[in-house]
Amino acid sequence: MASTRLAGWLLTTALCTIAAPLAAADIGLVLGNGDYRRGTDPAGAERVLGAVDRLEDAGVDVISGRNADHDRLRRALSEFEQMAPEADGLLVVLSGRFVHSSTETWFLPVDTQAETLSELSREALALSSVMAMLEKAPRRAVLALAASDETETELGPYLRSGPGRIEAAQGVTVITGRPDALEGVLRDTLAVPGASIPARLRNERSVRAYGFVPEDHAFLPRGAERERDSALAEVLRRREAERDREAAERRRQEDLRERERAAAEQLAREREAASAAEKARRDRRDDGLWAETVQRNTEAAYAAYLEAFPQGRRADAARTRLDEIRNGPANDEARLNLGRDARRQIQRDLSLLGYDTRGIDGIFGQGTRQAIRAWQGDRNFGQTGYLDVRLIRQLEAQAEARAAELEAESRKRRDELDRADAAYWKKLGSGNNELGIRTYLERYPDGRYAEVGRENLVELERRRVQQADPGDRSTWREARQTNTRRAYQGYLSRYPQGSFTDQAVEAIKELDRQPDPAIAQAEAAEAALNMAPLAKRLVEQRLDALGHAPGEIDGVFDDRTRRALRRYQDEARLPVTGYMTQDTVVRLLADTVRGILR
Numbered sequence: 001m002a003s004t005r006l007a008g009w010l011l012t013t014a015l016c017t018i019a020a021p022l023a024a025a026d027i028g029l030v031l032g033n034g035d036y037r038r039g040t041d042p043a044g045a046e047r048v049l050g051a052v053d054r055l056e057d058a059g060v061d062v063i064s065g066r067n068a069d070h071d072r073l074r075r076a077l078s079e080f081e082q083m084a085p086e087a088d089g090l091l092v093v094l095s096g097r098f099v100h101s102s103t104e105t106w107f108l109p110v111d112t113q114a115e116t117l118s119e120l121s122r123e124a125l126a127l128s129s130v131m132a133m134l135e136k137a138p139r140r141a142v143l144a145l146a147a148s149d150e151t152e153t154e155l156g157p158y159l160r161s162g163p164g165r166i167e168a169a170q171g172v173t174v175i176t177g178r179p180d181a182l183e184g185v186l187r188d189t190l191a192v193p194g195a196s197i198p199a200r201l202r203n204e205r206s207v208r209a210y211g212f213v214p215e216d217h218a219f220l221p222r223g224a225e226r227e228r229d230s231a232l233a234e235v236l237r238r239r240e241a242e243r244d245r246e247a248a249e250r251r252r253q254e255d256l257r258e259r260e261r262a263a264a265e266q267l268a269r270e271r272e273a274a275s276a277a278e279k280a281r282r283d284r285r286d287d288g289l290w291a292e293t294v295q296r297n298t299e300a301a302y303a304a305y306l307e308a309f310p311q312g313r314r315a316d317a318a319r320t321r322l323d324e325i326r327n328g329p330a331n332d333e334a335r336l337n338l339g340r341d342a343r344r345q346i347q348r349d350l351s352l353l354g355y356d357t358r359g360i361d362g363i364f365g366q367g368t369r370q371a372i373r374a375w376q377g378d379r380n381f382g383q384t385g386y387l388d389v390r391l392i393r394q395l396e397a398q399a400e401a402r403a404a405e406l407e408a409e410s411r412k413r414r415d416e417l418d419r420a421d422a423a424y425w426k427k428l429g430s431g432n433n434e435l436g437i438r439t440y441l442e443r444y445p446d447g448r449y450a451e452v453g454r455e456n457l458v459e460l461e462r463r464r465v466q467q468a469d470p471g472d473r474s475t476w477r478e479a480r481q482t483n484t485r486r487a488y489q490g491y492l493s494r495y496p497q498g499s500f501t502d503q504a505v506e507a508i509k510e511l512d513r514q515p516d517p518a519i520a521q522a523e524a525a526e527a528a529l530n531m532a533p534l535a536k537r538l539v540e541q542r543l544d545a546l547g548h549a550p551g552e553i554d555g556v557f558d559d560r561t562r563r564a565l566r567r568y569q570d571e572a573r574l575p576v577t578g579y580m581t582q583d584t585v586v587r588l589l590a591d592t593v594r595g596i597l598r
Helices: 002-017 045-057 070-086 117-123 127-134 179-190 197-201 223-296 299-308 315-327 329-336 340-352 366-378 389-427 434-443 450-467 470-482 485-494 501-512 517-529 533-545 559-571 582-589
Strands: 026-032 060-066 090-095 098-100 105-107 141-146 172-177 207-211
Touching: 026 045, 026 070, 045 060, 045 090, 045 141, 045 179, 060 070, 070 127, 090 127, 090 179, 105 127, 127 141, 141 179, 172 179, 172 197, 179 197, 179 207, 197 207, 223 299, 299 315, 315 329, 340 366, 340 389, 340 582, 389 434, 389 559, 434 450, 434 501, 450 470, 470 485, 470 501, 485 501, 533 559, 533 582, 559 582
Parallel strands: 026 060, 026 090, 090 141, 141 172
Antiparallel strands: 098 105, 172 207
């Protein structure tokens, strides 16, 4: 009763809304494919086309096709799709071969070559597309599928033959059966206004219906019902069109708001990027000026920084440092007016006491200040990082005492090394035999008797040359002049028991010896000290005074100077390289030299 009142209200609304109600047509698509170019033809598939005339007589506009290939199938579906939105009722009848997967069913054209899922999507008709059109005409939509009684077979890992079970959309009736039986249902039920589909199929075993199948449901309503349904459909179509327009307007407004939001975000990003770029430039200028300020470390420098960057990244540090310079210990140190040489001596004193100043360059940077603070803390002074006259004198006194301690330690170790050196020299024959000399030089290449040993070896070789066979002597002389591994091996091959066999073997070992990377590093470290010739002469004088025989005092570090340096480093327990380092300078010269490093 309620449904009757609702239908009457809708009909009244439709008649009031529509000046001249339009009777929209019922649309049908009927395809019968029985002559396939590949595979088995389905029996009687084309029989459904026999009902087309009855459907047309009942007022249904039918698009039909017999043995439709891929192109004809697409054209028929396209034509149906264009007409469907304005139709009251929709009927799709497909008879022929079907293939289905777990999620989709396809109706095959007669020229199909498809064997895989990807090929089916291009060549066959997916019934999900048909169902999407039918659900737009709820209660008046029918999908009829005619397939033979063949048993489903597997067509690969994903496909099976036949239509399978198709999920009916809301308001859509699905009818399946054999082609001959389905033709009868089309002719005597679907083509007859008011004919009940459930009543017709109640005793029909070869055809079944599911989905939207209410009692007395007919595809074509009776005359009055058809007019009423047509008016109702027009009202519903107009309402749906209005909803579509409203939805489109909402989407347009949303798109507009989204574009405005995107434009605002883009503008914000551009402004943020510009601000970040400007900040980066400002920070770079800030960093550069601050580095110069710290390097100068003067009242004027910090004041200039604050004038340029009053809110800079180091403004607080600059104000603190400026206050220290003007009112703190820094001012006391500044009044001393320490020269570069005096600052170097302070750095050497700190280094001698074990406090790393990160260089002895006469510049009190962060390394020196940290070393001063550490020294002050260890002596229970205020850790200001700055010095006054009293602190400098205490530092000098402690450095002198430490230098004396180190000198005593070095002297003691030098005596121990000399005794061991002399004992070993005596044990090996005091240079009177070649094997003893070479054994001594292996252990003490820079020993007290190294030069004497080498001179003895030269004399022994001179005698050996004089006493050797002329051919042996000539071949050895050529090998020495060539001085290559190949030349020495050639000598050994020719004279395996020759007079110079041991010398040839030693020469090959010397040539094969790989350069020590530590020596290269030590050489670079010495170059970084930038020692002047005068400073080098002072080093040589000090080595000579300690008895290490550095050779001529000329400011040129030759092999004898290097040996003297190695001997000193060994007795001072420093890394033995033969090259000057900051630690070697500090230990070697202690507080006896001023201005060694520039």
